[in-house]
Amino acid sequence: MIELRSDTFTLPTEEMLEAIPKAALGDDIYGEDPTVKQLEQLAAEMLGKEAAIFMPSGTMANLASLMAHCPRGSKVLVGNETDIYIYEAAGASVCGGIMYEPIPTQPDGTLLIEDLAKAFPDDTSDPQFALPSLITIENPHNRMGGKVLPLSYLEEVHQFAASKGLPVHMDGARIFNAAIALGVPVCEVAQYADSIQFCLSKGLSAPVGSMVVGTAEFIEKVYRLRKMLGGGMRQSGLLAAAGIIALEKMVDRLADDHANARRLAQGLSQIEGIEVDMDVPTNIVFFRVTAEGYTWQRFVEECRQAGLNIAELGHGRIRAVTHSGVTTEDIDTALDIIRHVLSKEEVLSV
Known part of the structure; x- marks a missing residue:
């Protein structure tokens, strides 16, 4: 069978399978799994961020990120064609008390700045309105055909968000595909987002897992939320060993x-x-x-x-x-x- 439904059907490489039983292990709930620590340090360094955390899935990674950024009763601005909005079971609303405000998605995967601006009430002191607390972007954009957001656009969104005092979260499930398409190091794509989620288990071929990267303070919040959501894993170095090879060997x-x-x-x-x-x-x-x-x-x-x-x-x-x-x-x-x-x-x- 030729499998083209998704790159989630990738299987771990022989090198990954050989590395898994040899991984140095500890209890990651106690922060003592050395292989997980190695993976997290590698991910943070590659994306140019202070810290990273290994998550069981991209859905949980995005959910914990949104909950870390957004107070209950605030709203997150999301594209109406994004995976966060369509395919992640309204987790931010259910678990975080966060309102989604869908923004029209352009054919190239971008969200127009003027459309983002419309989500802000004229009078932010009026208690009737939920206030935006986060802007999310998806890069590459899945439902728009794997479209890659230009660096100039990412900078524009980052500057707009900063002018409003908001962070930007990038759902970068396939961010390494974006970097390859642009011909730049992945850190150049990541620099315009305050936090990023990316998958190890899609094109990078690891069997399980996603990463969240950001500031050390932000990642500490995500650690607590991962525990709350049931995502803490014990000797998860078994999985992290494959993730290390994914980052070291499967990007190019x-x-x-x-x-x-x-x-x-x-x-x-x-x-x-x-x-x-x-x-x-x-x-x-x-x-x-x-x-x-x-x-x-x-x-x-x-x-x-x-x-x-x-x-x-x-x-x-x-x-x-x-x-x-x-x-x-x-x-x-x-x-x-x-x-x-x-x-x-x-x-x-x-």
């Missing part, structure tokens, strides 16, 4: 995923009955099936039966995500499967 190869995604988009553009977004800066490709008689449900199912896993991700669009488990040959085979499915010819399983 993301360029291969980007090249495969562009190859897929180019191939899709030549198939009758497919409409594809050709702006593919990272590892995410979005397309629609326009062939007569095909719903996205039928198309996805027939592809699955033929050996290709893809999935719909909002507004009837189909998403394909390249990763370390997908080769260039797999991309070519996937294109062959799609051609055969749309031509209604018999497709042999692969």
Whole structure:
């Protein structure tokens, strides 16, 4: 089966699997797991921040970050197409008493400064209004097709937030993909956010885990919230060992995923009955099936039966995500499967 539903389907490398049983361990609840400490120091240094914390998931990492930034009864400004707003079960409202204010997302993944400004009441002393306490951005932007936010835009948002006395949190689940696409060190992307969440278990291929980075004071707040949310882990150096290899060995190869995604988009553009977004800066490709008689449900199912896993991700669009488990040959085979499915010819399983 060629797996293009998500880069969360990556499997740990042999080097990761060899490192896991050899990891030096301690109780991380007591702050005594040396492998976790090594991972956290590495993550903080790479992103140019004071401190970092190892989290079980990106959802918990974003939730704890929002709760650390935002007082109860305040509001967080989020894009209406962001993962935090759509895919994280309203955790900030449920657990943190924080109101989401959705901001229109532009096709390139940005939130217009004038739209952010509209979320601030004219009279902040009026007790009727919930006041903004945080601006969040997503980079790269998943539902906008892996779009990478320009550094100039990140600086603009940071300056606007500073003028309002607010921090910026970046959901950078795939921030290393953004850095590779921009051709800059990841710290240059991270410098415009006060806190960042990024995933080890997507394109970086670790089995489990995400990181939050920020100031030492902020990370101390996140530590307490991680405990409250049930995210404290004991000998989690077993997982952190894979995370270290993810950061040390799996970043540069993301360029291969980007090249495969562009190859897929180019191939899709030549198939009758497919409409594809050709702006593919990272590892995410979005397309629609326009062939007569095909719903996205039928198309996805027939592809699955033929050996290709893809999935719909909002507004009837189909998403394909390249990763370390997908080769260039797999991309070519996937294109062959799609051609055969749309031509209604018999497709042999692969």
